[in-house]
Amino acid sequence: MTGVVRPSRRSLLTGGMALGASLALPGCAYIRDDAPTDAPLPPSAKAEIDGDLIYFNWADYLAPKVVKGFQEEYGVKVIESNFDSMEGMYAKLAAGNQYDIVFPIAKWVVKLRREGKLRAIDPAQLQNAEQVFYPGSYFNEPWYDAGSQVSVPFTVYKTGIGWRTDKVSSMTGSWDDLWNDEARGHVFTLDDQDEALAMAALLLGYDVNTAKASELEEIKKLLISQKEYLRAYSSDDINNLVGGDAWVHHMWSGDFLYMKDGVAEDPTKFDFQAPSEGVPINSDAYAIPANAQHPGTAMVFIDYLLRPENAIKNMGYLYYPFPVRDALPAFAELTADAPACNVEISDLENENVFRLLGADEVQRRAAVWTEVKAS
């Protein structure tokens, strides 16, 4: 399997968006006020095929055989477009491009819903709805979508630390391990504003979304103190570990599993920990834009993806867990060698989720992150 390393979606996010930025961000779409709206949601469509599916997702983010199976079973075409950042996805939607299904990260569900850009999804229309919306399910009332009105959960994942067991023997199960002496010069922190600040915030006992000046100042000092241990800030976690540059890497659980299971020549050399101070948990969702032309097909597609057998196929491809009830045991099996990569639904109930912040808060956080990287 070596040599066919699929770079992590998020490393493309930072690298790829760089090149795609000029295309992904049509300036005029941004310079307008997409103000919050109280208008009622466009009603849910019935789960009935009403045309080909115009699909808008990260590249390579569903198992191709699952998508192919949908086309064969329902006799429709899946017309695929890709985004390489949430900002890029948002800009295209804001510019009026029409897609039938999109895959926003949780906090972007908040933003899209607030601006009236999503259509309601009625679970009663979905035969497999009870796989995610069973009684007592976290997703009946997720933090990002009150009443679960516009989204259906897609994946969940956490951020932790991957490391080389043959190089480092003094891991302590804390975020402090990113300051490990044995790995000095071989430590990587994710090149991601939210993740980097969250890691330091957790170590200091603060909220992962903090925008308080005094707390940010402490976070800045802490992150700058890490520089003498650091090799680089990078989100290309898979390649950095496999290439031997990283011995201790701040990384995403799904990337770790993919690397260990699908890429590494000797998987026993790698392990993953979810630090005891708590870890950021994030989730992606399915959503149907308000201006979708074929919302019926999109409903059928979501229903199809919720079938446990399809969720299992997708998880075996993406290595990120799907919160589909009857598929979770299969994921636990996938994580048998690295149980810390497993995400329990109960993990979602902690407070370490990345919320949608006000622009002033984002800018304060960004200023700190800039100073850390530039110093």
Place this chain on the structure above:
Amino acid sequence: MAVSAQPRSAQRTSLWGWLLAVPSGWMAAFFVSSIVIVVLLSFGRTTNDGFPAFATSTANYRALWNEVYLELFVRSFLYALAAVVISVLIAYPVAYTIARHGGRYKNALVAAIVVPFFASYLIRMYAWKALLSDDGAVNSGLRSSGLSDGVTFLNTPWAVIGGLVYGYVVFMILPIYASLERLDLSLIEAGKDLYHGPVRTFFSVTVPATRPALFGGVLLVFLPAFGDFVTAQLLGGASTYMIGNLVQQQFMEGQNWPLGSAMTVALMVALAVLMVVYLRATSTQARES
């Protein structure tokens, strides 16, 4: 005849006018207008929902007065300068060899240099990672040959400079090649008669004759290298952040397009000043020679 010449030249002028309309319109619509938007936005603000909005604030420009930014400017300048110097050292021999000794393989050799640049810049940087990582092909080779225990190539300033050279050296090779290719051989022969010896001939005849191309190449490499951010992002280390990374961050994670625009405008002005100084110096030099 003299009578009919008059309308024909008038016709030609109007034809040229029409032909110019298309590129002028294009430039006005997509080049000038986008710069105008950037300039206007540099006086703008960000709404609480994170949207950039036009305004008349100078806060973004005042925010530029930051030691850290100056440091990044100097660092980017030095990296770009190093990339230019190395590019010249690589480009001259390569261009000279192809132009003078390429024979019937000239075109094939030029193609061999150009073709790799059809591949995405990102892909080529990833390839460098695969080659130069601690356990990569180059280090494995060094170890098995016993030459070294391994060298840390990646995530260093040299990796960034190397990436910049690899990314842009072709813009140095091509103009120098074109100018050497056109160089009259009899000039070199005359130089040999005059100066006795290939080295003096090279520096007194060949180099001055290709100076304009060299000056052009310097600009073509320096400007994109200075503003580059992908290379530092993929090959750089914890302390190789460049000015391009800073600007890019404002537009993405930082959610601060107005500040990013002010940085862009300031950078354009600074580079324009540098360029004018450079062009004046080089044109005087070219005239003197």
